[in-house]
Amino acid sequence: MGGSDPSGCVPGSPQGLGSFSGVCPAAGPSGFQTGSNAILPPLYRPAPCRVTNGGKTTLTNRLVKALPNCCVVHQDDFFKPQDQIEVGEDGFKQWDVLDSLDMEAMVSTVRAWIENPVKFARSHGVNVTPGSREPSSQDTHILVIEGFLLYNYKPLMELFDLRYYLAVPYDECKRRRSTRSYTVPDPPGLFDGHVWPMYLKHRKQMEDAGVDVVYLDGLKSRDELYNQVFEDIHNKLLNCS
Numbered sequence: 001m002g003g004s005d006p007s008g009c010v011p012g013s014p015q016g017l018g019s020f021s022g023v024c025p026a027a028g029p030s031g032f033q034t035g036s037n038a039i040l041p042p043l044y045r046p047a048p049c050r051v052t053n054g055g056k057t058t059l060t061n062r063l064v065k066a067l068p069n070c071c072v073v074h075q076d077d078f079f080k081p082q083d084q085i086e087v088g089e090d091g092f093k094q095w096d097v098l099d100s101l102d103m104e105a106m107v108s109t110v111r112a113w114i115e116n117p118v119k120f121a122r123s124h125g126v127n128v129t130p131g132s133r134e135p136s137s138q139d140t141h142i143l144v145i146e147g148f149l150l151y152n153y154k155p156l157m158e159l160f161d162l163r164y165y166l167a168v169p170y171d172e173c174k175r176r177r178s179t180r181s182y183t184v185p186d187p188p189g190l191f192d193g194h195v196w197p198m199y200l201k202h203r204k205q206m207e208d209a210g211v212d213v214v215y216l217d218g219l220k221s222r223d224e225l226y227n228q229v230f231e232d233i234h235n236k237l238l239n240c241s
């Protein structure tokens with residue numbers, strides 16, 4: 001975007017988003033909770049949230065493979081059916097707003113994990129360790145939640161222990177988006193007419209609300225991003241134990 005930065009951010013700073021959030025629970029003075037009802041001791045929920053095509057799915061997939069007893073919830077799985085998505089005055093279907101998502105169902109899903117992460121893992125095909133029939137309540141459990149609108153919905157936002165926001169500049173975001181194929185393909189002009197303006201609006205809303213996020217520069221390599229977040233989570237887990 002050259003010198004004019006549509007996000008209003010300092011040029012050169014990361015824009016666009018992506019986030020992760022995690023929960024470290026509760027028993028004892030864990031000092032790591034940010035509003036979530038943590039449960040068992042080594043229970044932890046990290047979640048990534050970002051701008052579209054910031055790289056959150058890529059990062060999430062790597063983390064989920066590397067972390068123990070790790071489940072994932074994808075916000076994109078909670079889009080309402082296409083015929084329920086409103087058409088705006090601009091003529092575009094309004095995909096990039098909270099109303100396009102069944103956020104209550106998403107929160108219920110996260111709460112189901114909080115209530116019983118072992119049951120949740122098993123019902124989602126995630127192997128739990130140790131291999132015994134009855135895993136100990138002391139086992140570490142992690143939930144990664146990834147989405148593009150995680151930090152604008154209070155009931156969900158409060159459940160995270162760690163919040164990350166993956167940002168990429170306008171040009172890179174638009175370039176990456178143009179290579180993607182969604183279940184409902186983007187009509188011409190959607191990015192500039194709806195996706196990017198909504199991103200800017202929601203980011204401002206989040207910042208005005210003072211939501212505490214760790215910004216990640218989505219222009220960094222996949223390895224760098226992964227190493228940074230993995231290390232954070234690893235350290236949080238050490239602090240929880």
Ligand SMILES: Nc1ncnc2c1ncn2[C@@H]1O[C@H](COP(=O)(O)OP(=O)(O)OP(=O)(O)O)[C@@H](O)[C@H]1O
Binds near residue numbers: 179219221222225
């Ligand atoms: N660190 C990176 N550097 C360069 N390209 C990346 C990086 N991470 C992801 N990508 C590429 O960017 C594109 C979008 O990545 P990804 O699907 O992970 O983003 P996303 O934020 O989950 O997008 P969406 O909003 O569509 O769900 C993909 O083509 C991916 O290979």
Ligand SMILES: NC(=O)c1ccc[n+]([C@@H]2O[C@H](CO)[C@@H](O)[C@H]2O)c1
Binds near residue numbers: 079195
């Ligand atoms: N997954 C979908 O059904 C879908 C349909 C139409 C648009 N999108 C886009 O997904 C992004 C979030 O990952 C948003 O920017 C939506 O525009 C998704």
